[in-house]
Amino acid sequence: MSSQKPIAVGTNDSAQSQSAVLWAARRARRADLPLVVLHVVDDRWVAEPYPWFGTLQQAGEELLKTAAGRLEGTEPITPSTELLTGSVGASLAKYSKRTSMMVIGSGSGHIGGALADRALQVATAAKVPVAVVGTQDLEGRSGVVVGVDGSPESTQAVAFAAAEADREGEELTVVYAVDVPDPIVDAGLSPAALADLIVDEERTVLAETVAGLKEDYPDLTVHQRLETEKGAVDALVDAAAGAKLLVVGSRGRGAFKRLLLGSTAHGVLKHLPCPTIITRTQTEKTS
Known part of the structure; x- marks a missing residue:
């Protein structure tokens, strides 16, 4: 395994983030780099103690397990996973300091959607190149x-x-x-x-x-x-x-x-x- 900084990809289990995880896995495999799959539990509106916050964290862990499991049989790479808490855009941008590239799904299809705004937040504040991936079929594309x-x-x-x-x-x-x-x-x-x-x-x-x-x-x-x-x-x-x-x-x-x-x-x-x-x-x- 390479000792270089990993490629990290954020996921929320949307169709766009699923595409982003697969794209990141393929890139990590070709570049012989580690892959880290991230999910952020947005705790900005949570005032402790809330008994259901632990449920959100557990759901996040299950989501990461599912995202990593989808790569089995698709890409010969075993990713690590990490659960973050805080603002989604800020958390991913901060984590980017530890990576060689941050990958994120494009978010909602309509202009101005909340998920699209998060992609913009990460692209704005990240310290490394940021790849934004949509759901386009790349088969037959070139260049x-x-x-x-x-x-x-x-x-x-x-x-x-x-x-x-x-x-x-x-x-x-x-x-x-x-x-x-x-x-x-x-x-x-x-x-x-x-x-x-x-x-x-x-x-x-x-x-x-x-x-x-x-x-x-x-x-x-x-x-x-x-x-x-x-x-x-x-x-x-x-x-x-x-x-x-x-x-x-x-x-x-x-x-x-x-x-x-x-x-x-x-x-x-x-x-x-x-x-x-x-x-x-x-x-x-x-x-």
């Missing part, structure tokens, strides 16, 4: 997609995605969505020549972002996509509709530094097209 915008965060995301694609034998698609002035709508303010100049400059940014990948991964096929008709979220969701994995940085060039999760990452998680990993940069504090 890794990564979003870039020229920021240090997106450069880190490209490096992460390239390593993923190369290890899995998948092609990599690098997507950059830019806001180009419309020469008709912005007549008198932004001539067509300016729009062309912006596209040329951003195309250079895209090329520089993927520069060096061929040297590091000579067998990796890399596609560059500069999107001028869609916003970043729509461009990434559309590009990853048939992909096995989407990778985005936790913050982008346009994000306020006080925001731990940028608007693009937030939007993608709300419209999850496939398993999506939110990467962290080495410059972000981890304590």
